[in-house]
Amino acid sequence: MSATPTHIPPSSASLSTPAALWRLKPFVRPIIWRLVGGAGSALAAAILALMIPMVLEQIVRGLGAETVNIGLIVGGAAVVLLLGLGEAAMVWLRRWFVLTPATEVEFRMRSEIYARLQTLPVAFHDRWQSGQLLSRMMQDIGLIRRWIAFGLILLVVNVLTIIIGSVLLFQWHWMLGTIFLVTGIPMWIQGFLFEKRYGALARQSQDQAGDLATSVEESVHGIRVLKAFGRGKHALSRFSRQAETLRETELSKARAVGTIWFWLDLMPQIAFGLSLITGIWLIWQGAIELPEMFAFFAMATVLRWPIESIGFLFSFMLDARTATDRVFDIFTETNSITDPENPVHIAEPRGELAFENAHFRYQDAGASERDLLDGIDLVLRPGETMALVGLTGSGKTTLTTLPARLYDVTGGRVTLDGVDVRDLPLAELRTHIAMAFEDATLFSASVRENVLLGRADLDPHSEEGERVMRQALEVAQAGFVDTLPEGTETIIGEEGLSLSGGQRQRLALARAVAAAPKVLVLDDPLSALDVDTEALVEEALRHVLAETTALIVAHRPSTVALADRVALLESGRVTAVGTHAELLKTSSHYRHVISSLEAEEAARTGTIPIITDEMLAAEAPATKAQAAEDEEVQA
CATH class of the missing domain: 1.20.1560.10 (ABC transporter type 1, transmembrane domain)
Structure with missing residues (x-):
């Protein structure tokens, strides 16, 4: 229709x-x-x-x-x-x-x-x-x-x-x-x-x-x-x-x-x-x-x-x-996100995701306000896992909405394998890119239907559908579904409110994994998990992300450890990119963000923040050159 x-x-x-x-x-x-x-x-x-x-x-x-x-x-x-x-x-x-x-x-x-x-x-x-x-x-x-x-x-x-x-x-x-x-x-x-x-x-x-x-x-x-x-x-x-x-x-x-x-x-x-x-x-x-x-x-x-x-x-x-x-x-409402008139297709996607001078502002933003995302330049190589860190309000979640065109950039562009995502048919784009949100939303349907929501190509009750669902549930450490009254056929209540926050997040993560995308965008999908479950999920995710390009918004130091590289977002701009160790040495703002994340994690779990010798050594730059580099990054 x-x-x-x-x-x-x-x-x-x-x-x-x-x-x-x-x-x-x-x-x-x-x-x-x-x-x-x-x-x-x-x-x-x-x-x-x-x-x-x-x-x-x-x-x-x-x-x-x-x-x-x-x-x-x-x-x-x-x-x-x-x-x-x-x-x-x-x-x-x-x-x-x-x-x-x-x-x-x-x-x-x-x-x-x-x-x-x-x-x-x-x-x-x-x-x-x-x-x-x-x-x-x-x-x-x-x-x-x-x-x-x-x-x-x-x-x-x-x-x-x-x-x-x-x-x-x-x-x-x-x-x-x-x-x-x-x-x-x-x-x-x-x-x-x-x-x-x-x-x-x-x-x-x-x-x-x-x-x-x-x-x-x-x-x-x-x-x-x-x-x-x-x-x-x-x-x-x-x-x-x-x-x-x-x-x-x-x-x-x-x-x-x-x-x-x-x-x-x-x-x-x-x-x-x-x-x-x-x-x-x-x-x-x-x-x-x-x-x-x-x-x-x-x-x-x-x-x-x-x-x-x-x-x-x-x-x-x-x-x-x-x-x-x-x-x-x-x-009569204007739809600004539509299929292109002359669509481009990617036959065999590699999963290279790039932001090229990407800008974004909401429609109701005043003319005097700066862009929420103010010229993002960032490249994720095929198969690479990149963590996105920054203080609250830096634009992390907004950035994650751009690849799948939940919102469109207001300047610059986002590309998948060199193709502007606006030139791809929406249905095709969203088979290549899957998302899992911090606020996990489930539907009033069975566990099976929720997990396989992104696999329109599969019969949920076929052998292949069963295999894909089980693998996704295993990655998300969602074995609790077998203890539900009717197992994977249990109907989840409205918005999944009958489940705990951690259970909802695990099913949402399983749904993203089951979609088998080339690019996986995760907006802090593990925030409601306990420490032990989070460790198991992260270990399983390492295998899944080995061949998948992933952009992960990190609100925990443990999530940063999943990444090959880290991008530091500050006031709508990427101010530093590198490994966790490199950024600890070269960016005082990164050290401040990580310290804030560890303090929040400690408050949540009741543990003592772990401060490594590496971090202590990095607190004060050893040379004037290092201090000058910090000032340049801050500027």
Whole structure:
């Protein structure tokens, strides 16, 4: 399925309501004839209902004749019965035409939005609350489906019914028809004013519902934190304020609907009263007869429901327009990370990863702020393991997002085997590069499915799939999975919260290893492991990384020991590259970073920092030349 439907017009608040709803055309086109059939059935039902007053006129004439015409009365009653049955049949046919196709539209829209969310860059998800996306995916699309199946057809048919019925009213007397027509003018004026007010309230309400959904989601995901800090009442208070704001908006909507309903109910009553007075006068003048008067009011009664329904259907249409705007907020979002027009392919990747004067800044960064990554030059040779170290805020994690194009550089480039990663198809690039994050995210699926997530080429339950999964679990020291209730088929709870932090990290690491990439990017994937488990994982990783290029963000001295070389990141720039021993001798800032890492590790484990003679000797440069080199690096 494509990421977006074809020919989607841009979303704009300046669009009229019909133009805004017309954007649904790509989704509705496959079922357009079913909708036409539904509208035709509904219109046929309305016409049959409008024919009943004309038959009733003939029955009343038969009753008022000097000699009662029994045949006319019985025949007329039979015709009324048939017309009623026909109307009921047409109503059933309308539902048959539209209900199932409308659910197909709902399905396609949800699928398109989900596909779109998968293709939009991480920067988009950084800006959007998950509750807002969820409310659009579920609430807004459901509302659009109901409007297509019910509101759209009834609005069109009821307007046509009012027009046809109003014309028919003139056949009995022009004065009665004019009264009925003129008294409808205030309703259309109020309808125009209603659209302006209700449209804004509808958008406000749906946005607030999205915020409320976000609060619920955050509270559920963070329930352990709220309980641990005793902040349940605080969260409830915040939620109550948001819920109260939404309630006030809904009350404003209800008052707006109440106002339009007032006019829709009042004006027909006035029309009935004026028509009754006028009709009596016309009968007295001999301009019309009693059967015609009876038929007129029967027709007006038939028109009463279509007239009164206009308020509800109009508000329904405005809700659907707002829901459409909210859905198209996602469809029209610019996707800056896409496949290249002229893709380049790497037949046999070697795994050389290079950053060439790479710059990066977030979109919302001020013009006066410096780039978060400010000219990175770094080359990882094929099969090399490089540790990336630096103080908090130096840009380490941001750097790791660039190779797989989670973000794109804003200057310079990142290359894989000499090819700019932006020239590679995204699917191919992300088979060559795999990632494991410090904050391990797992999905509500089995252990097997989580570990083999990056191996679309494998059947998870095949012998090869079993072998790859077991090897990855062994590297990650994740043997605990066999103690789970159903082993590797155990369904992990939402986001893996049923597992410990260390268990989640090991499964995330196993997932990255199972992908068998040429380049492995690890953002401190062992931070939640105990010392003994970490040592076992590091030993196993040495064998895996022997033929894989690896970039590892190191927050522990033990992780640095995995690397062939170390890159020192300082204020968004690589200021030194070398082996651990070389940097200890040549860079005072590196010694400061390592000392900070050891202090953090000691605080975490309750051990005494290990300070080697080499580090002590390196604390004070032995020569003026060494001191000068340190100053140059600092500069």
